[in-house]
Amino acid sequence: xxxxxxxxxxxxxxxxxxxxxxxxxxxxxxxxxxxxxxxxxxxxxxxxxxxxxxxxxxxxxxxxxxxxxxxxxxxxxxxxxxxxxxxxxxxxxxxxxxxxxxxxxxxxxxxxxxxxxxxxxxxxxxxxxxxxxxxxxxxxxxxxxxxxxxxxxxxxxxxxxxxxxxxxxxxxxxxxxxxxxxxxxxxxxxxxxxxxxxxxxxxxxxxxxxxxxxxxxxxx
Amino acid sequence: xxxxxxxxxxxxxxxxxxxxxxxxxxxxxxxxxxxxxxxxxxxxxxxxxxxxxxxxxxxxxxxxxxxxxxxxxxxxxxxxxxxxxxxxxxxxxxxxxxxxxxxxxxxxxxxxxxxxx
Numbered sequence: 001x002x003x004x005x006x007x008x009x010x011x012x013x014x015x016x017x018x019x020x021x022x023x024x025x026x027x028x029x030x031x032x033x034x035x036x037x038x039x040x041x042x043x044x045x046x047x048x049x050x051x052x053x054x055x056x057x058x059x060x061x062x063x064x065x066x067x068x069x070x071x072x073x074x075x076x077x078x079x080x081x082x083x084x085x086x087x088x089x090x091x092x093x094x095x096x097x098x099x100x101x102x103x104x105x106x107x108x109x110x111x112x113x114x115x116x117x118x119x120x121x122x123x124x125x126x127x128x129x130x131x132x133x134x135x136x137x138x139x140x141x142x143x144x145x146x147x148x149x150x151x152x153x154x155x156x157x158x159x160x161x162x163x164x165x166x167x168x169x170x171x172x173x174x175x176x177x178x179x180x181x182x183x184x185x186x187x188x189x190x191x192x193x194x195x196x197x198x199x200x201x202x203x204x205x206x207x208x209x210x211x212x213x214x215x216x217x218x219x220x
Numbered sequence: 221x222x223x224x225x226x227x228x229x230x231x232x233x234x235x236x237x238x239x240x241x242x243x244x245x246x247x248x249x250x251x252x253x254x255x256x257x258x259x260x261x262x263x264x265x266x267x268x269x270x271x272x273x274x275x276x277x278x279x280x281x282x283x284x285x286x287x288x289x290x291x292x293x294x295x296x297x298x299x300x301x302x303x304x305x306x307x308x309x310x311x312x313x314x315x316x317x318x319x320x321x322x323x324x325x326x327x328x329x330x331x332x333x334x335x336x337x
Contacts, residue, residue, distance in 0.1 A: 091305050091306075092305050094305075095243070095244075095245070095304070095305030095306075096305075098245055098276065098278070098307075099243060099245075099278045102245065102276050102277055102278040103267075103268065103270075103271075103275045103276055103277055104265070104267075104277045104278060105278060112268070158271060158272070161276050162274070162276075165245070165247055165276050165307055168245065168305070168306070168307045169307055169309070172306050172307065172337065
């Protein structure tokens with residue numbers, strides 16, 4: 001009833017081998033994919049935040065130089081109108097810095113998202129049963145490091161926000177006072193106020209430089 | 221002149237990653253800082269709980285409305301004047317029911333008070 005068919009036998013062997021190969025790939029692939037997915041998740045969660053922080057550091061460096069230049073002009077000026085305009089320019093620079101680190105700014109939102117992503121990963125990894133214990137522990141340790149560095153970067157952003165807000169307030173309050181003094185032609189007094197600002201501006205510039213060093217993009 | 225051109229060029233380079241002009245800042249302080257924060261909205265946007273009792277938000281120039289959620293509805297706390305590259309601070313007294321808004325300076329006309337910075 002059944003006849004021997006060499007071609008059919010060969011085809012059957014090939015099919016069996018193919019099935020075995022497919023089966024082993026099916027078993028092995030998820031592990032590889034998972035490892036890649038874990039890496040991709042880590043990269044996606046923090047890449048954008050780290051990139052934005054790096055861009056921010058570059059911008060801060062540029063603005064720190066502009067603030068220092070502004071402080072020198074203010075220190076040397078004998079013209080209260082020019083001094084007032086320099087303060088206004090400084091206020092514009094500081095305003096832009098503050099915008100970059102405002103609570104509803106892109107960098108802050110990314111930082112919060114990266115942190116909550118790390119928390120979520122740690123929660124799910126604790127309950128993970130797919131990996132060997134040492135593999136699981138490796139992932140957990142790496143996510144803990146990432147979480148700690150993300151938290152540190154967020155803290156520096158919070159500090160920057162406070163410092164820039166304070167500087168902006170100082171500049172605008174003094175500018176308003178100088179305006180009032182100029183209205184009543186108290187030019188000498190206005191100049192005194194302008195020159196007194198220089199120390200405060202230089203302090204801010206120093207803080208900004210320290211901040212540049214302190215901000216470390218996660219994973220750096 | 222060269223300095224102006226350099227500054228303008230630097231600023232143009234910065235605008236790639238810096239916010240656009242036409243914005244000011246609203247600083248919201250909770251009093252006391254550690255109080256359970258009320259749910260706040262600024263121009264309709266729900267705010268995250270202020271970290272350390274303070275939030276600094278970039279807003280378009282104009283008048284921003286600070287609202288609080290009360291019994292499922294949004295209640296106006298105060299209006300805040302937002303001027304370009306200036307910061308306006310409002311303090312929300314979190315222990316009052318409903319919460320109250322305190323401004324360092326008030327402008328506007330009777331019946332249309334606005335916090336100014």
